[in-house]
Amino acid sequence: MKMTVNRIRVVVLGSPRSGKSAVVVRYLTKRYIGEYSSTGDFLYTHRVAFDGAVSEVEILDTSNCAIRGCLGEHVRWGDAFAVVYSVCERRSFLAAAELLSLLAQARLPGCAAVTLLGNKRDLEHAREVHAEEGQELSLRFGCQFYEVSAAESCAGAALAFHALLREARALALLLPAPRRKLAAYSVSKVIGTIFGKNSKSVRKKRPSLSI
Numbered sequence: 001m002k003m004t005v006n007r008i009r010v011v012v013l014g015s016p017r018s019g020k021s022a023v024v025v026r027y028l029t030k031r032y033i034g035e036y037s038s039t040g041d042f043l044y045t046h047r048v049a050f051d052g053a054v055s056e057v058e059i060l061d062t063s064n065c066a067i068r069g070c071l072g073e074h075v076r077w078g079d080a081f082a083v084v085y086s087v088c089e090r091r092s093f094l095a096a097a098e099l100l101s102l103l104a105q106a107r108l109p110g111c112a113a114v115t116l117l118g119n120k121r122d123l124e125h126a127r128e129v130h131a132e133e134g135q136e137l138s139l140r141f142g143c144q145f146y147e148v149s150a151a152e153s154c155a156g157a158a159l160a161f162h163a164l165l166r167e168a169r170a171l172a173l174l175l176p177a178p179r180r181k182l183a184a185y186s187v188s189k190v191i192g193t194i195f196g197k198n199s200k201s202v203r204k205k206r207p208s209l210s211i
Ligand code: GDP
Pocket: 014, 015, 016, 017, 018, 019, 020, 021, 022, 023, 033, 034, 035, 036, 038, 119, 120, 121, 122, 123, 148, 149, 150, 151, 152
């Protein structure tokens, strides 16, 4: 059978130290390293085959984009979004709610695949956010939701990313790209004006790795 290839761009957003890099690296390499560089965005590309077709997947592991002013650009760039918080840090959960709200304003409903990931579920003794709260937030924004532990296992991150990619591919088949991108364009201008203007130079400096 001849395989078709489509491209899916995933943006990973969330508070600093919520475990974005740990979750991405766990998904891509099945390993947990513990400490990751947090000096800038990191772009990974890899190919995934599922449901009889191949997708070229680009994953952008972001860092401090609210401060660096590149959130608008990321929202415009992505087809799919993983919003990560730490179940041990309520502040990161509130930031995740804000990011989901921004995405909902910036993308027409149903035009982007979104998943909410509550990371660090291994740290039960330090938990500040109940699983039900994550569930409720995801229901409010109509997105997927998983609690995962990048430190403890590969399974959660793999499940969450596969479900996100499946939804992104389904949307790509349903909606032509211009419509998806147009939906992101106008409101991301608004985000750009809120968060800053130096996004072009940030994109040029982004390191990348193919796996
Ligand atoms: P980022 O800034 O969101 O990319 O967060 P990092 O991936 O750099 O992780 C921040 C810190 O949390 C690091 O010290 C990680 O080792 C730790 N961390 C990440 N995921 C987990 C997890 O699932 N459980 C535990 N216990 N620690 C984690």
